[in-house]
Amino acid sequence: MEPLTIIRIVHASVLIQFGACSVLTDPWFAERPGHHHGEPLGLRLADLPQLSAVVCSHNHFHHFDMQSFAQYRDRGVPMIVNRGMEKPARRAGFSNIFPLEPWRSVTLGPLRVSATPSRHGVPDNTYVLHCGGRRVFFAADSLGVAEARNLTERYSHPDVALLPIQGLRLPFWFNHQLVMNPQQAAAIAGLLQPRFAVPTHYRLSYSGFRDRFLFQTRGSLQAFAAAMAAAAPQTQVRVLAPGEPLVID
Numbered sequence: 403m404e405p406l407t408i409i410r411i412v413h414a415s416v417l418i419q420f421g422a423c424s425v426l427t428d429p430w431f432a433e434r435p436g437h438h439h440g441e442p443l444g445l446r447l448a449d450l451p452q453l454s455a456v457v458c459s460h461n462h463f464h465h466f467d468m469q470s471f472a473q474y475r476d477r478g479v480p481m482i483v484n485r486g487m488e489k490p491a492r493r494a495g496f497s498n499i500f501p502l503e504p505w506r507s508v509t510l511g512p513l514r515v516s517a518t519p520s521r522h523g524v525p526d527n528t529y530v531l532h533c534g535g536r537r538v539f540f541a542a543d544s545l546g547v548a549e550a551r552n553l554t555e556r557y558s559h560p561d562v563a564l565l566p567i568q569g570l571r572l573p574f575w576f577n578h579q580l581v582m583n584p585q586q587a588a589a590i591a592g593l594l595q596p597r598f599a600v601p602t603h604y605r606l607s608y609s610g611f612r613d614r615f616l617f618q619t620r621g622s623l624q625a626f627a628a629a630m631a632a633a634a635p636q637t638q639v640r641v642l643a644p645g646e647p648l649v650i651d
Contacts, residue, residue, distance in 0.1 A: 404534025406650040408562055410642040411444040413464055414542055414602045416564055420533035423454045423513050427529075427540050427564070430463070432470035437463055440605030444644030447473055454513055455480045459542030460526040461487050464606060468494035482508060482515050484527045502527065505556075516557075519549035530557055536650075539563045539594060543581050543603065550590045561650055563596040563637075566603030567626045584622065588629035591637050598648065599637050601626050 404421035411417060414428040431447045433439060447470060456479055458466050466487065472494040481491055485501040492499065500508045502517035504527065509515075513533045520526040521544055530553065531538045537560040539553070544566070565587040581603055582590070591599045601623060623641055630639050640648050 404536055406534075406536045406538070406561055408538075408564075408598075408600055408640075408642065408648040408650075409444060410600065410602065410644055410646070412439045412441060412644055413606050414459070414540075414564075414566065415465075416540070416600075416602065417445060417450070418531060418538050418540075418562075419451075420513070420531075420536050423511070423533050424451045425513065425515075425531055425533075426450065426453050426456045428459055428465040428542060429456060429471040429474075430465060430467045432467055434463070438607040440607040442644050444646070447471070450474065452476065453479045455482060455510055455515060457482045457515060457527075457529050457531070457540065458484070458487060458491075459520070459528065459540070459544075460484055460524055461490065462524070462543075465542065466490070468496075472496075480508075480510050482517070482529070484517075484525050486525055518553060520544040521549060530560065536561050539596065541565050541582070541587075541590065541602075545582050545586065550593050554593055560594060560596045562598045562600060562648070563591055563594055564600050564602050565590060567601045567623070568603045568606065584626035584629045585633075587626060588633040591630060591634035595634065596637055598640050598650070599630060599634070600640050600642055600648065 407419040409417040415430045416427045418425045477495045480498045482500045488499045504519040507516040516530045517527040520528045529540045539560040567584045567587045
């Protein structure tokens, strides 16, 4: 079985290394007004290894930053996207695009990428990545606790689940949640029973006004740890600082 290394870069951008096979999720390297990382980048774009694939969940700037990722040295890197994201990827110069609908898969050498259902208010995929006997579940921005129930019927327990926890929602007069909260993330971990859960999506800042008056966040690392202890005690929670590796032998 291949060793597995997880390196959180920022937000939902994570480098997953199955031995020599490297996969990047949801590239976001450049900030712009209203979209701030909220923490240092764990890896610069120039420091990325040769990638075997890039998986992109949905067409929001902080998950699909094609303007900066166009500077990546290999425009032929396989890019797995939700349907409808092909055109902006091609405009950025990438040519090897694989649009997937939920429950469809693509095999790239030893790597198999399976798109899985999501719920986010815009077209969105989650993914199960398989390589070298390892599995990683990437939940992107999903709200999909109900959707995750179907994963247990199709795939065995992942080694790692990458789970957003910020609980982002619009203010009470809209009453609309956008990203799962710590309790929902823990519920998914309870269903999937991964060996490790790595929280993502908890430092993003939209700038002072929008953080205070437009978006509300109801997630924290402490709340996630408490929810995991109750809902998924069999899973180890690993909070990764940007650039810190989680190595699974």
